Amino acid sequence: MGAVPSGHWHRAFTETPRHVFVPEYFLSRGGVPTRWQKLTAGDGHNWLWPVYENNTLVTRLQPITEEGDGFFTGVPTSSSTQPSLTARMLEASELAPADEVLDAGTGTGYQAALLLHRLHSSAQLVSADIDPDLTDPARRALASLGHTPEIVTTDIRTHDWGRRFTKVIVTCALSEVTETLRSAVAPGGRLIANLFPPMSGGLAVLDAKEDGRLEGRFHANGGSYMAARGKTPPDDSLAAEVSTEGLPTDVPVDAFDDYHFTFLLAAHLPGAQLQYGTDDDSPATVMRRLVMPNGDWAEGVYVPGSGPYAREGGDTGVWGTVERWWSWYLAHDRPTWDRFGLTVTYEGHALWLDSPENKQSWRLPV
Incomplete structure (x- = not known):
């Protein structure tokens, strides 16, 4: 996979069977509203080949309605992330085998399996998602590969983790880095998250400083996830x-x-x-x-x-x-994502251009 320059992540993707985590999913067949085709292991090659392409696979629609011709309609609320985006997150994390990791957004459990391929043991990983209909199957899929991390069913934005992690990788889009997430990153650690949904795909790579602030730039290639659930969308x-x-x-x-x-x-x-x-x-x-x-x-x-x-x-x-x-x-000549950075403290968020010391800096509304 061209998106994975590091040898250890090449091995992780090659040796981790993605199909174990997506026994069924939905493919878009176009239309207004979008019509979705459900594929399962019973569909053989038609089910398997998209799994090992660079595809986002929608795993849940809500509310879901079955059409008379076997297709479905509904709004995607969960997915197995496009592997190239997962690879971008993992590369940006600079994960070391001894790291203590929070996988914030379990989803299917596939990213947790990739992380565990790199870590020394399952005890180093906590994976969390708000939906028990996701965490339970993910737990079983991971166990089938011999992985037994702690999996928590909770809202990752507000949960009191009671510990700190050297890496926090958030796989749902956040309107802000909440105080519980900020304080979950150990000094010298790193948090990666997609911010400012539903309109944006900015991917923040933030390092934890000794004074407790998170600070860093946005990734040059962006990256967009589904928004964290729990809030009512605009009506x-x-x-x-x-x-x-x-x-x-x-x-x-x-x-x-x-x-x-x-x-x-x-x-x-x-x-x-x-x-x-x-x-x-x-x-x-x-x-x-x-x-x-x-x-x-x-x-x-x-x-x-x-x-x-x-x-x-x-x-x-x-x-x-x-x-x-x-x-x-x-x-300002249409600055790209990577010219922007973010500083997060308990007082709020400051967006800046080129450098946190730049006069081009703005306290963000929440």
Whole structure:
């Protein structure tokens, strides 16, 4: 696998059977809403070959509805991560065989098995997930390979671990590094987490300093996980009333396809959902809407042959934030993920550009 330069991780991926952890999964077959095909070991080669390709495999849909033709609809809530992204996380961890590790987001248990391939013993690993329907099968799959780590069914964001780890690898997206996670990293240790969902895929690689702060940069190649469960997503039915008229805007429609810009925007609009749409009466007219957890929203409207305009509901000033950061982004030559870093203390999070001592530093809202 080209994404795994280290010899020991090559061996881990080669010698750890992924199929043990995905006895069934769902493949997208397109459509609106997305239609999913369920594959199990009984499907033979059709089930097995995607397992050993560089694929994310969706393992759970909620709510799940079976269609009359044998396909399913539903929203993916759990998956077996794309192996190249798992490899990126493992490489970035700089894991040593003697490390004490928290695998925060058990999922299928496959990453735990890869970690255990590198560690001296199962006693060095704690793996945790919020859903017993995930932790129980993962425990059994790991045991079938001779692994017996401690597996905890809990919310990894709030659990009191009662100990510290030299490596914490979080495999669900977090809106923030919570205080319990920050304090779980031993001085000199490292935490890796995907931050600022649902809009962003920024992958923070943070080292624990002697004074308790976490600090480090975002990975150059990004990485996106499903958001940690437990919070209610924004509900369109709560959206505030639209303003009476739109105002011209300089933010182009393709700004929302720029992952580095949406990362920056997500950091300053915590919990915002980015939605794509068209006008029912004029399909060539497209919209990009941001919906906040409190129901406030804003959208850019892009009409062929005329200038774009924005409209919004609520008093959060969502579109003003979009315009402000788009202007900043252009003025600073569209900085990429790896030019940004993060400092986390018990007081909160500070995002910075190039260096924590840089004047370009911002206390983030939570």
